[in-house]
Amino acid sequence: METLRLYDFLPSGNGYKIRLLLSQIGMPFERVEVNILKGETQTPEFLSKNPNGKIPLLEVKPDKYLAESNAILVYLSEGTEFLPYDRFLRAQVMQWLFFEQCSLKPCIAPLRFWISILGKAEEYKEAIEQKRESGYAALKLMENHLQSHNFFVGERYTIADIALFAYTHVADEGGYDLKQFPAIQAWIERVKAQPRYISIKEELQH
Amino acid sequence: METLRLYDFLPSGNGYKIRLLLSQIGMPFERVEVNILKGETQTPEFLSKNPNGKIPLLEVKPDKYLAESNAILVYLSEGTEFLPYDRFLRAQVMQWLFFEQCSLKPCIAPLRFWISILGKAEEYKEAIEQKRESGYAALKLMENHLQSHNFFVGERYTIADIALFAYTHVADEGGYDLKQFPAIQAWIERVKAQPRYISIKEELQH
Known part of the structure; x- marks a missing residue:
């Protein structure tokens, strides 16, 4: 399995959701701090990863990105106890x-x-x-x-x-x-x- | 299969999403018009069905309600060509x-x-x-x-x-x-x- 990379900003509640779930699933990941207060989500480099200019952003595979915190929660929790099967x-x-x-x-x-x-x-x-x-x-x-x-x-x-x-x-x-x-x-x-x-x-x- | 009942307001874009998908899936349903301009989503009776006071609302089974248009889309499209398996x-x-x-x-x-x-x-x-x-x-x-x-x-x-x-x-x-x-x-x-x-x-x- 590839290591996930999470683009995140520590004070963000939306970012925290992903950190909390990954911790509870026990899935290793690399966290990249992106300071929204310094405009780091609006650089051409970041916008090429997420055109909506927002964190959290999950790099699922090299150059495959997933945005929207709750979409990431669904993606990561499928098949785990954190998402019901019913x-x-x-x-x-x-x-x-x-x-x-x-x-x-x-x-x-x-x-x-x-x-x-x-x-x-x-x-x-x-x-x-x-x-x-x-x-x-x-x-x-x-x-x-x-x-x-x-x-x-x-x-x-x-x-x-x-x-x-x-x-x-x-x-x-x-x-x-x-x-x-x-x-x-x-x-x-x-x-x-x-x-x-x-x-x-x-x-x-x- | 039970007949679905959709609480809906004809001009609503969120309601239209559900009507469109149900039409394309070919699933029969009963539509109940709820006029938001007349406060009909804020009556005690409607709030007992959806405490958030919004349409569309899908009655999946008698007295089992599902709110939020996009959650309803996901629910209805599972297992169909309208939601990818991957x-x-x-x-x-x-x-x-x-x-x-x-x-x-x-x-x-x-x-x-x-x-x-x-x-x-x-x-x-x-x-x-x-x-x-x-x-x-x-x-x-x-x-x-x-x-x-x-x-x-x-x-x-x-x-x-x-x-x-x-x-x-x-x-x-x-x-x-x-x-x-x-x-x-x-x-x-x-x-x-x-x-x-x-x-x-x-x-x-x-």
């Missing part, structure tokens, strides 16, 4: 992956970026206020689901949990108050208790 | 499905909604201007890809094409000038030439 359960995983990218991440991730990564809460004040309500609505939907489920799909830890965990567990860095969501908090602890868990700040040793 | 090609389909929902649709669909469905171009002028540039960037990326490919993945018509086609072919209704993109225009004609193609305005007879 067709309807697998479809529910997909549903949550699209919910994460369409309804959760657009309201949670930019606030964390503006407030905690750029340190520019004042400058982005209006945009932050615009997104706050939708962000809380997405979290409330997750809270309601977790009030009667231990994990998002099939009562087992899957890539749906990995995808949703990435930005949710650091939502406080975007000014979200997670104390309002006890079921989310309990689920966060269940995710952190999974074998081979690594934190978002932890660079894998390999 | 693992890397399938991953590329997923990549385009997430690109569609994350980079294309958020800039294309709202403009069509504001301008052509609500008829309120003036009221939404500022928001329209804000999204225009990213929308053209997403179209440009697709144009570049189609300059050397007939379809998005594996040189065959797949659900990646269906997903990307839904909002792209009516982008002019959101004020986008598709004449700038000859490769997209040629691809639109190739999609329209597929067997059992139906238009977005056409209600299926069944």
Whole structure:
């Protein structure tokens, strides 16, 4: 098997998803840091690998690239315990992956970026206020689901949990108050208790 | 096999994706119109089916619902010619499905909604201007890809094409000038030439 190469940016929640799954699968990989704050995803060289100019990007084979964090999660988890075999359960995983990218991440991730990564809460004040309500609505939907489920799909830890965990567990860095969501908090602890868990700040040793 | 029930809104690009695929697979279904302009996705009854309050929603079995248009496409296309069997090609389909929902649709669909469905171009002028540039960037990326490919993945018509086609072919209704993109225009004609193609305005007879 070839060694996978992951183009990544350590503070990225989308990048962290892939690091976390690879750690839990136990699959060795080479990590290449691409600093988005220095425009390193917009160089001609990087754009030749991913025309959309985004990390994470997985080099599956020499010169064969896969973009979109949740597409990478699906690719890597096929045939493992992290993606259900049952067709309807697998479809529910997909549903949550699209919910994460369409309804959760657009309201949670930019606030964390503006407030905690750029340190520019004042400058982005209006945009932050615009997104706050939708962000809380997405979290409330997750809270309601977790009030009667231990994990998002099939009562087992899957890539749906990995995808949703990435930005949710650091939502406080975007000014979200997670104390309002006890079921989310309990689920966060269940995710952190999974074998081979690594934190978002932890660079894998390999 | 049970009859599928699709909760749908005829002008919706996301709903159209499912109608188009079901037509091309030749799978019978019952369509239930849910008028989002009248708040029908926000009623307690609809929210009990999809807490995210969105169409399309597929009732796979009695009381078993699947949301998110692209998750529904994946579910319905498994085992058909519209989803490649090869693992890397399938991953590329997923990549385009997430690109569609994350980079294309958020800039294309709202403009069509504001301008052509609500008829309120003036009221939404500022928001329209804000999204225009990213929308053209997403179209440009697709144009570049189609300059050397007939379809998005594996040189065959797949659900990646269906997903990307839904909002792209009516982008002019959101004020986008598709004449700038000859490769997209040629691809639109190739999609329209597929067997059992139906238009977005056409209600299926069944």
